[in-house]
Amino acid sequence: MTFSTGEGKSPLVAAPVSTARRRISFAWLGVAPFLLFALLFLILPTMKIVIGSFQTSDGGFTLANIANLFQPSIIAAYWISIKISVASALLGCFFGFLIAWAMVLGGLPGWLRSPILTFSGVASNFAGIPLAFAFLATFGRLGLATLILRDWFGVNLYGLGFNLLSFGGLTLTYLFFQIPLTILIITPALDGMRREWREAASMLGATGFQYWRMVALPILWPSLLGTFALLFANSFGAVATAYALTGSSLSIVPILLFAQIRGDVLQDPHLGYALAFGMIVITGIANFIYIWLRSRSERWVK
Amino acid sequence: MRANRLWSWLFIALGIVYFALPLIGTLEFSLKLRRGAYSLDAYWAVLGDPRFQQTFMYSVLMALATIVVGVLLVVPTAYWVRLKLPRWRPFMEFITLLPLVIPPIVIVFGYIRLYNTSSWLPLTGSAMGTNVLLMFGYVVLALPYMYRAVDTGLRAIDVTTLTEAAQSLGAGWVTILSRVILPNVAVAVLSGAFLTFAIVIGEFVMAALLSRPAFGPYMQLLGANRAYEPAALAVIAFAITWACMALIQVVSRFAPKPPEQLH
Numbered sequence: 001m002t003f004s005t006g007e008g009k010s011p012l013v014a015a016p017v018s019t020a021r022r023r024i025s026f027a028w029l030g031v032a033p034f035l036l037f038a039l040l041f042l043i044l045p046t047m048k049i050v051i052g053s054f055q056t057s058d059g060g061f062t063l064a065n066i067a068n069l070f071q072p073s074i075i076a077a078y079w080i081s082i083k084i085s086v087a088s089a090l091l092g093c094f095f096g097f098l099i100a101w102a103m104v105l106g107g108l109p110g111w112l113r114s115p116i117l118t119f120s121g122v123a124s125n126f127a128g129i130p131l132a133f134a135f136l137a138t139f140g141r142l143g144l145a146t147l148i149l150r151d152w153f154g155v156n157l158y159g160l161g162f163n164l165l166s167f168g169g170l171t172l173t174y175l176f177f178q179i180p181l182t183i184l185i186i187t188p189a190l191d192g193m194r195r196e197w198r199e200a201a202s203m204l205g206a207t208g209f210q211y212w213r214m215v216a217l218p219i220l221w222p223s224l225l226g227t228f229a230l231l232f233a234n235s236f237g238a239v240a241t242a243y244a245l246t247g248s249s250l251s252i253v254p255i256l257l258f259a260q261i262r263g264d265v266l267q268d269p270h271l272g273y274a275l276a277f278g279m280i281v282i283t284g285i286a287n288f289i290y291i292w293l294r295s296r297s298e299r300w301v302k
Numbered sequence: 303m304r305a306n307r308l309w310s311w312l313f314i315a316l317g318i319v320y321f322a323l324p325l326i327g328t329l330e331f332s333l334k335l336r337r338g339a340y341s342l343d344a345y346w347a348v349l350g351d352p353r354f355q356q357t358f359m360y361s362v363l364m365a366l367a368t369i370v371v372g373v374l375l376v377v378p379t380a381y382w383v384r385l386k387l388p389r390w391r392p393f394m395e396f397i398t399l400l401p402l403v404i405p406p407i408v409i410v411f412g413y414i415r416l417y418n419t420s421s422w423l424p425l426t427g428s429a430m431g432t433n434v435l436l437m438f439g440y441v442v443l444a445l446p447y448m449y450r451a452v453d454t455g456l457r458a459i460d461v462t463t464l465t466e467a468a469q470s471l472g473a474g475w476v477t478i479l480s481r482v483i484l485p486n487v488a489v490a491v492l493s494g495a496f497l498t499f500a501i502v503i504g505e506f507v508m509a510a511l512l513s514r515p516a517f518g519p520y521m522q523l524l525g526a527n528r529a530y531e532p533a534a535l536a537v538i539a540f541a542i543t544w545a546c547m548a549l550i551q552v553v554s555r556f557a558p559k560p561p562e563q564l565h
Contacts (some may be wrong), residue, residue: 030382031390034375038397041438042445042549045412047403054427095320098313106310107475116314122547123321125497129521130539133532136525138327145323155485176324180318230402237405240506240518242554244525247516254407262409276408 046280052273065274073251078235078278081236084167089231093224095175096182103183104190117187120180127177132244135173139164165246175234175244179236181234182227190225195272226293233286237279303468306514325540332533340530344534361509361517365502368440369495372448375441377491380452384461398449401442410439410508432512435440439508444498451497456483500546501561504539 056062069075101106138145141158149155163169193216194227199210239254248259253275260272334411335343348354383390417425425431459515465484468478481564484491506518521539 021346027382031394033381037375037441038440041413042397042400042409044441045409045416046400047409048412048416082538095317099317102310102313106555107313112314114535118551119321119546121550122544125500125547126540126543129506129518129525131502133536134324134328134527134540137331137533137536142331144327144330176321176534179320191416194512231540232404237407239405239407240522242503243506244522247526251527254405257407257411258507258511261407261414272411276360276411279405279408280403282403284403287399289398 001095025155035208049273049276051068052270053296055270055278057270064277065144065270066277068271069278071273071277073257073277075263077253078282079249080167081254084170084174084252085232085236087167087171088235089228091171092175092178092182092231093228096179096227097186097224099179100186100190104187105193116183120183124177124184125179127238128240129244131173131176132241135164135169136245139172146250148171158220165249170242170245170250173241174238178231178235181291183225185230186220186223189220222293224297226290229286229290233283236283236286256287311415312429321408328533328540329534332530332537335530343521344370344530345538348524348531348534348538357515357517357520359506359513361503364437364516365499366505367437368444368502369498371437372441372444372498373491373495376445376448376452376494377484377487378479380449380456381461381479384453384456385465398445400405406439406443406505407507410511413439414511426512432514436512436514436516438509439512439550440498440505443505443508444494447501448494451490452463452487452492455487466507483488489553489556493550496546496549496553 053065054061054063056064067188069078101114103113120184125183137143139157139162140146149157162265164173197215197219198211201215206214237254239258240253242250242252246255249253257275257279306473321399332344333342334339335341335347363438373453379394383394417423417431417435425435461483463477464482468482473482504518505516506522507515510522519536521532524535
């Protein structure tokens, strides 16, 4: 009886109860460094921001900081941030899905798959400052794409009102990492689509359109929505690309916060807290949707 | 099916145009520094700039420190959770996913406020302290990728059996971790390490807000002041990212296959 507890194989174990207690204290110690690290450099800094956004400068409770967010310039910043994130996430999902679909189910030769996935891995990590440089060099006033369009097709990009330092330009740039990210996330879901489903549907007389509308899309829907949520959060929190591309001329929330932290911290630090808190709330909602939907869609990918 | 294939080729072709254009455009632009002829002048200008060398070295060292600290932190933790605390896994997943939820700019804002010179742990008070703080920030950024990679690597080996075998031969915890577990998840660790390297080397927000002389802020400064050199930098950065991803592919060929037994 005494040897039935745990892995009491050692003949040295005289009193199982005391070993059990020792093992519990050991188990705690094993993750203590990690927990301490997470507390100091992840949890506490975030809590500081959250709490700070409900505090006056002498430490009392207030809702004034949150209320201060509702001034036209900050509302506008949130609005354009959300617009860019929604647009780049939506288009990223759409084009990424088309390419992944073409690769997995479109009847293309199998050797294409590996280079596409490898490139997606590279491009989804090619973000930040260099990405901005690449797009400036290509779509800027003397960039290759601008010149090709002008000399070969007679289209003056800038004459048409295109501007890289704008909503459209930033969305175009973000797509460079959003599309590959979609391909990486959605490919396993497409791999999970059984050929039998398609065959069963056509045996029952479904057209291709009906198969997509009534079988394939309902199955893929959680993956697609989840990918959308992740892409949204991904571009909403991005600073470097936008900053290198536009300087401070385009007021999106992360750039506003960047300027706030750099320059006017002393003036009203608590408005900065509130700005950051608003960002956590928005990316938090998006990620919550992603995690929830991913757990739902994984039922099918097995 | 034939129409299907036509559409597929069309989508792939459009994709190739969209992704190739900025790369070719950047490459072409980076060669145009000398008027009227293609040259590597922009590259020599960048590579010869002492600030490039300093900031690049700083970021490489930062990345290496981040990888070492990240591995020391993540491998024992993920191992321990698999071995002794399986119930903690959802909690650990939640913690390690948090850096994807909280934008880096918010995290570093918290650092500035929490560890300023008048706080209980004045890390930002000295250059070395700020370096350490930035390094921990990078470990946080790398956490989702590092933890996931190592945890997947641990899934492919039988942690419990290996541990018991090592223990029955008289090995202590340090020996088990360094000579049994680490070699078995080396591929996963290396994948995580290369990804961490790619993330840290060009990171901008944290380094800029903590005022450290890293490669990211240097690139931003150059971009604000020069025309052709930034394109050369972008090509170099793309090559580094590509190299990191290629190394991940190469090492993952050596990954141990999951055990055949049923659990």
